[in-house]
Amino acid sequence: MRVGFLVLIFSVAVVGGTIANDSARSVTPTRIIEMPPYGRVSGTFYPVKRTWRLTVESSPDFRGKLYILSEAGFRLWMDKRVIDSLDEVDIHGGVSKIFNPPLRGPYAFLIVNELNETRGVTVRHTQFGWEYDLIVAFSVFACVGGGLMAVGMVGVPWKASKAERSEHIQQ
Amino acid sequence: MSRFRFLFGWEFRNLLRFPVLELLVGFAVYLAVLSGEGGTSFNFPASIGSQIASHIQRHFHTKVQYLYVPMLFAAVVFASVGIAREIEAGYVKVMLSYPMRRRDLFLAKFLSCFLATLAIVGGAAFAVMFVQNWSVSLYIVSFPFTVFSVLVLLVVQTFYVTCVAAVVAVLSKNTALSFIGSFGVLYLPDYMSGLIGVKVPFLPPDSTGILGNFLLLGDTSAFWRLYDLTTFLEATVVPILIGAVLFQFSYVYFTRRFDVV
Numbered sequence: 001m002r003v004g005f006l007v008l009i010f011s012v013a014v015v016g017g018t019i020a021n022d023s024a025r026s027v028t029p030t031r032i033i034e035m036p037p038y039g040r041v042s043g044t045f046y047p048v049k050r051t052w053r054l055t056v057e058s059s060p061d062f063r064g065k066l067y068i069l070s071e072a073g074f075r076l077w078m079d080k081r082v083i084d085s086l087d088e089v090d091i092h093g094g095v096s097k098i099f100n101p102p103l104r105g106p107y108a109f110l111i112v113n114e115l116n117e118t119r120g121v122t123v124r125h126t127q128f129g130w131e132y133d134l135i136v137a138f139s140v141f142a143c144v145g146g147g148l149m150a151v152g153m154v155g156v157p158w159k160a161s162k163a164e165r166s167e168h169i170q171q
Numbered sequence: 172m173s174r175f176r177f178l179f180g181w182e183f184r185n186l187l188r189f190p191v192l193e194l195l196v197g198f199a200v201y202l203a204v205l206s207g208e209g210g211t212s213f214n215f216p217a218s219i220g221s222q223i224a225s226h227i228q229r230h231f232h233t234k235v236q237y238l239y240v241p242m243l244f245a246a247v248v249f250a251s252v253g254i255a256r257e258i259e260a261g262y263v264k265v266m267l268s269y270p271m272r273r274r275d276l277f278l279a280k281f282l283s284c285f286l287a288t289l290a291i292v293g294g295a296a297f298a299v300m301f302v303q304n305w306s307v308s309l310y311i312v313s314f315p316f317t318v319f320s321v322l323v324l325l326v327v328q329t330f331y332v333t334c335v336a337a338v339v340a341v342l343s344k345n346t347a348l349s350f351i352g353s354f355g356v357l358y359l360p361d362y363m364s365g366l367i368g369v370k371v372p373f374l375p376p377d378s379t380g381i382l383g384n385f386l387l388l389g390d391t392s393a394f395w396r397l398y399d400l401t402t403f404l405e406a407t408v409v410p411i412l413i414g415a416v417l418f419q420f421s422y423v424y425f426t427r428r429f430d431v432v
Contacts, residue, residue, distance in 0.1 A: 017204025
């Protein structure tokens, strides 16, 4: 029963903390990058499993591409300069890309300048929404904890009555 | 030694009885989740391994500082229940009527408070770190220094908090007074300094933040740009010194001056 109650309390605390935490914050780091002609700039990012919006802003005549890379894709890009992206989008002056990470973990973005001119680019990440994976997983754990607790509460008198029955039989 | 072990085991079980453990775990886990910093932008072009290491360290070190409130709450509850209440109710008097050393009794009580607090808060920090970032937490095996540095931070902060709570409990000999008194002594400096926007580098949790930064950045120019040598010494030596002096005082008071009659 005690283990069940402990699991229940832990799960409720995780769910409550996650909801409170996600309601209170949205992460928005900004970077300003100077991109050389035909230059490629990448950056890594560790998102929790929330909706991730990546906004790229530049001059109206800027032309380029934005790639979203997984950890393996980022390593491939770093080692062999091969682009194997999860998602890609054309940039015409600027772009706002919404990405839902399939798993928690490190991701990367890669911006390619297709112009033969240097351009200043502003990159802004924003995370919003709740971490549904945590909330769902720990709601299930809370139910399991509640179940264990109930089994413990019912099981203790059942054990007692079994002992009493065996005593009766012995007598 | 076997008598001390028996006493220690009894004290430990006594402190973690239902529902104290459950409520403290719930509180610690809730605040540990709340202190999660979420997504982090890594420094390019460092390798992804070192970026993950840096992320884990930053996340962990921040958590220890944030967990000061549940830590002090756990230590205060344990010291009040395990020391002050037992003196007030006369259990200590009964125990000392048996052939046992006061030293063993005090050390068993202090160690059980210290270890129970450390176990609850450390367990909550590591569990929440794993829950929130399980994909990168697996990398932690590759960075044992991170685990070690977090343990150092936890031990230093817990030692200070437990020593203050123990000395208040021994001197007050009253459960309510011990609870309110040690909570006030431990929490008010932090609350007041936050209110007026001043950092107190020689007391936790600010000192833990400085020590955490040192463990994160190392003996580098980046660290010395942020802090001078005096601040660093204040943050590392003073909390341990205060804790040691208070521990010594409560030990001497309990073993030599404390009148059970």
